[in-house]
Amino acid sequence: MKFPKYLLFVLNLIFLLNSACKSQEDKKSTGVIFIIKNETNNPLLIRTEQYYHNIQNYEIKSHKINDTIIFKGNGYMYVYLSHKDAYADTVLVANNDTVKIHATATSIKAVNISTHQENKFFTPGDSRKSITFKIDSLSRLFYSINTKLPALKGYSEFSKFQTYPLKVNRPAFVAKATAFSQLLSLLYKDYNYKISTLSSSGDNSQRLITFLKYKINADYYEKLSLLFNLSNSKSVADSLNSQTFINNDLINNPYCNKILIPFLKRKVILQKADYSRSKEYINFKEAYDYAPNFLKGDLLKYARYLSLEKMMEYDESAIEIKKRYIDFNNLYNDPKLDASLKQTLSGIINDKTQAVEDLILYGIDGKETTLRQVLNEAKDKVVYIDFWASWCAPCREVMPKSLSLKKEFQNKSVLFLYLSIDKDRLKWEEASGIEGLRYNNYQILNQDNSKFLKQIALSVIPRYVLYGKNSVMIDKNAPGPSSEEIKKLINSYIK
Structure with missing residues (x-):
């Protein structure tokens, strides 16, 4: 069957258009x-x-x-x-x-290689320079960066950072109330200028414009948050809690967490932060329970998801976390959020966390076992157990010594066993990779209920336990890996 030439032309055109569309889709998906x-x-x-x-x-x-x-x-x-x-x-x-x-x-x-000029929308004209100058001048009446003091330096798993402390004039927030109001007014004016400039832009990069609006919104929120923390001003708190920031579109904002979590702390949680413990404690149980009074829809669901994560971060009891996790799944049945929670909360929501008689271990290879099974398999060896956690700075500092000790005995009948009391699996896995703990490294699943941990009175880490052959405990409070004593002790039992 022959097609007329004009029909062939139309078919070819349709094919080319479809190919072009598909090419564009493929390009967008890269x-x-x-x-x-x-x-x-x-x-x-x-x-x-x-x-x-x-x-x-x-x-x-x-x-x-x-x-x-x-x-x-x-x-x-x-x-x-x-x-x-x-x-x-x-x-x-x-x-x-x-x-x-x-x-x-x-x-x-x-x-x-592809540059994006995010500042091209804002022309630094005289009026704009004037607003910026006034904001800087007024800000210095209340706070400034104190470069005369040493910079505060810190390190994380993947970054180092430094910041200078602020020099704060707290009485000025009352004594210079008019200037403070002017500062707030100028910040709002500057925020509106940026948003309106983007909205009226004829630029065709709409996705860039949308992103920049979210970024400007988050930057404005951060400036107000600083002023609220320094002044405890009710008017600033009202601005932070307003529809400018807490709205239905917040769920789409890439900086949502930086706005939503402080909102939960400031507005939803009734109990004030507790600094009497070893580290700051904020009651995110209240954030989970009371969030429905302030939020709805996906934003409420996400706020409760974040509350569960924060409960983990603030070492809330496993019973309280698990109860709310079950409630969360019953209410929302969200596979994406649940998959993420199962990773973070795996050390709590696993049914084996209730086990009492043995120590239930989750291996870095993804397999579960027990301490009894590990000891039985190593009955012809001396076993040196290192109790640690990703958040334990002393544990991490001495870990190179522990690995060096392991290397010294690598051709002898000694098993070095690393047991983490981390509840957050992702943080344990991340720290394990950094420390080079590829083998015989486990997360303890039932640390809250284990009879063994109660018997050895594990309350502080790092902590070391030494077993002889045939799983006989030699020392439940063994010397650390940096001591010469532990080498002598291990040598005396491997003969």
């Missing part, structure tokens, strides 16, 4: 390509903001010298790149961008 050259021994972290629409896809780690990683994102986003000996670098990216990363011993630098 992530950001990161080409990495890492001259350090440190793993690199590539992350963006975590929020509702990227619960589990907000960070990737690279452990290679030369690596290429595709990072799936939602439109435009700022990406933060770092390793533990470098200050983080930041780059604005969008899908289909290619970013080159060069990491040295003390720095990390990212260059996006």
